[in-house]
Amino acid sequence: MAALLLRTSRGLGACLRVATGCPSPSSCVVAAWSSARWPREGAVAWRTHAQVRHYSSSDKLSIDMDDKTGVAVLKLSNPPVNSLSLELLTELAIGLDKLEMNPSCRGVIMTSAHPHIFSAGLDVSEMMGKPTEHYREFWRAVQEMWLKLYGSSLVTIAAINGSSPAGGCLMAMCCDYRLMADNPKYSIGLNETKLGIVAPFWFRDTMMGVVGTRVTERSLQLGLMYSPAEAVHVGLVDRTVPEETVFEEARTEMARWLKIPDHARQITKSMMRKTTIDHLLAQRDSDISNFANFISKDSIQKSLTAYMQALRQPKK
Numbered sequence: 376m377a378a379l380l381l382r383t384s385r386g387l388g389a390c391l392r393v394a395t396g397c398p399s400p401s402s403c404v405v406a407a408w409s410s411a412r413w414p415r416e417g418a419v420a421w422r423t424h425a426q427v428r429h430y431s432s433s434d435k436l437s438i439d440m441d442d443k444t445g446v447a448v449l450k451l452s453n454p455p456v457n458s459l460s461l462e463l464l465t466e467l468a469i470g471l472d473k474l475e476m477n478p479s480c481r482g483v484i485m486t487s488a489h490p491h492i493f494s495a496g497l498d499v500s501e502m503m504g505k506p507t508e509h510y511r512e513f514w515r516a517v518q519e520m521w522l523k524l525y526g527s528s529l530v531t532i533a534a535i536n537g538s539s540p541a542g543g544c545l546m547a548m549c550c551d552y553r554l555m556a557d558n559p560k561y562s563i564g565l566n567e568t569k570l571g572i573v574a575p576f577w578f579r580d581t582m583m584g585v586v587g588t589r590v591t592e593r594s595l596q597l598g599l600m601y602s603p604a605e606a607v608h609v610g611l612v613d614r615t616v617p618e619e620t621v622f623e624e625a626r627t628e629m630a631r632w633l634k635i636p637d638h639a640r641q642i643t644k645s646m647m648r649k650t651t652i653d654h655l656l657a658q659r660d661s662d663i664s665n666f667a668n669f670i671s672k673d674s675i676q677k678s679l680t681a682y683m684q685a686l687r688q689p690k691k
């Protein structure tokens with residue numbers, strides 16, 4: 376009966392309502408970038424398996440599901456920096472939903488098709504010079520993506536093969552496990568204050584669940600970006616691995632997680648995350664209004680404009 380519930384309902388919300396045994400496979404997700412332009416060794420190897428099915432219609436996101444292992448690979452491929460546009464956020468939510476409903480899927484690996492960037496976070500252009508209605512629609516899509524990923528009953532592993540600021544870090548933190556390439560040029564963190572904006576309470580709560588209150592407070596106030604080694608030190612990333620092995624290491628880690636009975640892991644995950652999810656669900660509309668009002672302010676628009684101009688300056 377738990378199996379039925381887990382397969383006919385969506386995400387973790389359902390898991391906690393069922394505390395009985397579940398003989399069915401559970402779900403996992405690995406997110407990764409894939410595109411012809413940004414080939415990754417792991418992704419190519421993955422596609423050689425006959426049982427792999429590609430079922431994403433978007434060119435910004437690829438999702439390959441291996442029916443034999445029950446593991447899906449989700450690759451972000453939105454050049455140049457995998458910024459999270461309204462379109463990509465919507466595709467992500469739909470893709471995650473499809474995986475959640477797929478009875479063969481037990482886990483997801485999330486990664487990037489881009490060689491050096493996991494995700495640049497939210498697409499800043501979606502937050503600049505647009506009407507209020509657009510801000511509301513955009514923010515609802517950000518919430519939806521978070522609800523699907525953080526609330527997924529699947530095993531989710533982030534194979535972080537490049538820099539991952541702000542919303543990129545949020546996606547990685549939503550996963551159950553984070554592996555990052557050991558390249559010191561890469562960085563990860565919630566840098567919102569450096570843009571003159573404020574990470575909302577559910578970004579904060581997600582980070583607190585990963586690194587605890589003190590590290591979260593310091594990281595958020597200072598908008599800290601961590602090198603891979605520093606990220607491991609504060610617990611933001613579980614492990615660094617040589618760059619060329621990130622994907623294979625993610626698959627190996629996934630196999631470890633899949634040895635745990637799905638129903639026990641899912642109910643435990645739900646127990647850990649339910650309060651945080653319920654907090655946003657209870658305040659979803661007011662959070663959207665708050666974002667739309669905040670981002671529409673002249674002072675915030677000026678900050679974002681200055682930040683984007685600085686980003687366009689040649690790098691020293």
Ligand SMILES: CC/C=C\CCC/C=C/C(=O)SCCNC(=O)CCNC(=O)[C@H](O)C(C)(C)COP(=O)(O)OP(=O)(O)OC[C@H]1O[C@@H](n2cnc3c(N)ncnc32)[C@H](O)[C@@H]1OP(=O)(O)O
Nearest residue numbers: 458495496497498499500538540541542572573666669687
């Ligand atoms: C009440 C609540 C209110 C608000 C909450 C809002 C929460 C916000 C969350 C976010 O995610 S905000 C986004 C934060 N992201 C960043 O600060 C990342 C900025 N980008 C970078 O640091 C770098 O670009 C990089 C990702 C490390 C990649 O560096 P690289 O040198 O490889 O590329 P380059 O900097 O030259 O950028 C290429 C191209 O892409 C544009 N770009 C970069 N990031 C973004 C982005 N997040 N959104 C939109 N566009 C982005 C950059 O401007 C360049 O464009 P150009 O080619 O036209 O110059």
